[in-house]
Amino acid sequence: MALAATAGFVPDRPDLGHRAEGLDLADPAFFADSLDPSVPRLLPPAAYRALAFAELEDNAVWTRSWxxxxxxxxxxxxxxxxxxxxxxxxxxxxxxxxxxxxxxxxxxxxxxxxxxxxxxxxxxxxxxxxxxxxxxxxxxxxxxxxxxxxxxxxxxxxxxxxxxxxxxxxxxxxxxxxxLDPEAAPPEVPPDGLMALSGETRRAEYATNWKLAAQALAEGERFAQAPESLHLTGRLATGEAATVALHFPNLVLIEARDETCAVMLQPTAPGQTLLRIGLLGPEGKATSGLEASWSAWLAEIATRMAPAVAAQAALARPDADETLPANAAGLWLQRSIAARVQARPATADTQPLYATAQGRGC
Missing domain, CATH: 2.102.10 (Rieske Iron-sulfur Protein)
Incomplete structure (x- = not known):
């Protein structure tokens, strides 16, 4: 069935494919060289700067994940x-x-x-x-x-x-x-015993693609994996021990000092990411001294994000290097995205959400 475009609306056309910089972004070959665990490296630069790749992620990730x-x-x-x-x-x-x-x-x-x-x-x-x-x-x-x-x-x-x-x-x-799929299977079980230490979230925005942001925030050594999450151990910038959980696609939980910093990633441009940040802790934890906790966590996030901003600047150049390294979280994230790109239903799907040529379900 052909999809008719809404009057006055310039739609995505997934039926025409996702191409940029002379590459087919949905082709398994686009991902192949970046999924080798022996030489983990980032995806080609188009994945971090091309609007066409953001459109592909909209179709494969943001509309089909928790x-x-x-x-x-x-x-x-x-x-x-x-x-x-x-x-x-x-x-x-x-x-x-x-x-x-x-x-x-x-x-x-x-x-x-x-x-x-x-x-x-x-x-x-x-x-x-x-x-x-x-x-x-x-x-x-x-x-x-x-x-x-x-x-x-x-x-x-x-x-x-x-x-x-x-x-x-x-x-x-x-x-x-x-x-966005109302019939989606439930997400993984959440961590036990956490409560919000504050009824607010704070926001910070960085000049980097969301994938680079997730990789930087989830820096650490991998120790466990579930279908929708990766768990790592690491250290804060202060040297304190920390555990990190990356929940696909946009949640990073960093636990240290009897607190958990919850960072929710939201792309605001191909090279820009907004972080929504919340403070969590065990039930019964005192909530005094929260401003000091906020300051410490925001400083930790800024430190972790600095390499991501530098990587984005490098990838935005016309002569971008295609061999930048990926860490354990980055490799896992790239594999998850590649799997979802290949698992997308046929573009003839006319459900309101995925019939993007009809105006994204509006």
Missing amino acids: LAIGLGAEIPAADDLLPFTAGHHGVHVQRADDGGLVGRFNKAQHGGCRTVPLQCRTGTKTRCSFTACGYSRDGSALPAGLEGPTPAMHQYLGLRPERLLPVAARVWGPMVRIN
Whole structure:
């Protein structure tokens, strides 16, 4: 069945393939040289700078995986709303009256614009008055008013939120995870006994691709693996022992000093990544001195991210070296992405989510 493009909308065309820089980005050969454990190295530079590869990841990763988007403590009351742009798809999770979570696609997937503006076709999330747009940056969690949803939530909810395309949303320990496939199998079991030490997340943005960010944050020696996660041991910049867990695709948990720093990665451009950062700890842990903890963890993250920023700068050059090394987390992540690219359903799939030529389900 042919897919008809929405009027005024310039769509992705996965049926035409994903090509950039003279390469077929979905071909197993594109990944092959970077998956050898004896010589672990990064993917070719196009994987970190080409919009076509970001489109491929949207189709293979961000729409088909359990994504960490925030803390349950950010939306404590009924009708509170937490937005998240998954790839090119604007979605949100809202607290239900019974305390559960309801996930939905936003009312507006491209800002209500009659056509998608040129600046929104670059893969860079723009600052826009239509904050629910699938091309724009997310705001913080929105608290409900005394009488329920506020006017600011309209761009997410519309007039009939029950008619919006559903998103699977789950409590995952103290965190919230979503999957754009409402019939997805449940995610892996979360770590035991963790609670949010603060009801807020803080944000930091770095000039690097999300894959490089994940590799840098999850630096360590591999000691265990599960289908959707990799577990490592390492040390903080201070020399203190730490354990690290990378949960595919966008969650890194760094545990040290009786605390866990939860870092949720969100691409805001092919070469730009926003980190949503939360502080977790064992149940019953005192929450005094949190500002010192925040300062220490933000400094640790900045130290870990420095190599990723340098690698992105190197890969952005026309003469980029294709032999930059990958660590254990990077190799595992690349293998996971390659497997999902090859496992994608045929592009003739006309489910609303994957019929991207119809306007990404909006």
